[in-house]
Amino acid sequence: MKININNIPDEGLKISLHKDGDWFRGLLTEKEKNDFSIEGIDVFCQAKRIRETVFIDGSLETTVAATCCRCLEATHLPVKTNFRYTFVPEEKASKQEDELSTEDLEYGYYQDDVIDLDNLIFEQVMLQIPIKVLCTDACKGLCAHCGMNINTACCNCHAEFIDERLAVLKKFSVVENDKI
Ligand SMILES: [Zn+2]
Ligand SMILES: [Zn+2]
Numbered sequence: 081m082k083i084n085i086n087n088i089p090d091e092g093l094k095i096s097l098h099k100d101g102d103w104f105r106g107l108l109t110e111k112e113k114n115d116f117s118i119e120g121i122d123v124f125c126q127a128k129r130i131r132e133t134v135f136i137d138g139s140l141e142t143t144v145a146a147t148c149c150r151c152l153e154a155t156h157l158p159v160k161t162n163f164r165y166t167f168v169p170e171e172k173a174s175k176q177e178d179e180l181s182t183e184d185l186e187y188g189y190y191q192d193d194v195i196d197l198d199n200l201i202f203e204q205v206m207l208q209i210p211i212k213v214l215c216t217d218a219c220k221g222l223c224a225h226c227g228m229n230i231n232t233a234c235c236n237c238h239a240e241f242i243d244e245r246l247a248v249l250k251k252f253s254v255v256e257n258d259k260i
Contacts, residue, residue, distance in 0.1 A: 081097055088127050096124045099198070100120050101119050118143070124140075135166055139160065149213055150222070
C-alpha cells in the first residue's frame with residue numbers, strides 16, 4: 081500500500097490493512113522461504129504530517145510458521161510488534177538525519193510525495209523472526225541416540241547409556257584389583 085502524503089489530513093490518517101502470506105513469501109530469498117513462512121499480517125497505523133515530515137506509528141500482528149530448531153516439529157509463533165517511523169523526503173535525507181537523530185525511531189525516506197507502507201511492513205516482520213525458532217523455551221529436543229522427540233515420548237537411551245558407563249567402570253576396577 082502506498083500513501084500520498086498530500087492525502088494525509090491535518091487530523092491524521094488511520095490505516096488498517098491486511099497482507100497475506102503469499103505477498104510476504106514473494107519478497108523472501110530462496111533460503112528464507114525454506115526457513116519460515118508467515119500467515120496473514122494485520123496492520124493498524126496512523127500517519128501524521130508536519131510539513132514534509134510524516135510520522136507513522138502503529139502495530140502489526142502475524143504468526144510465524146517455522147521448524148523448531150531442537151525437536152524439528154512444526155511450530156507457530158504469534159508475533160506482535162509496535163513501530164514508529166519518521167519519513168522525510170529523500171532529497172533532504174542527509175540534512176534531516178543530523179537534526180532528528182534519536183535512537184528509538186526508525187527513519188524512512190520517500191520520493192515524489194509517496195510513502196510505500198509495504199516496505200515498512202516487510203522490514204518490521206523480518207525484525208520479528210527469531211534467529212533460532214523454538215517450540216517452547218524448555219524444548220528438550222531430540223534424543224541424540226535414537227532421534228526420538230523427548231518432549232512427547234520417553235526413550236530408554238539415557239538409562240542405557242549410564243548402564244554402559246557403569247559397566248565399563250566395573251570392568252576397569254576389576255582389572256585394577258587383579259593387578260594388586
Ligand atoms: Zn521443540
Ligand atoms: Zn533415545
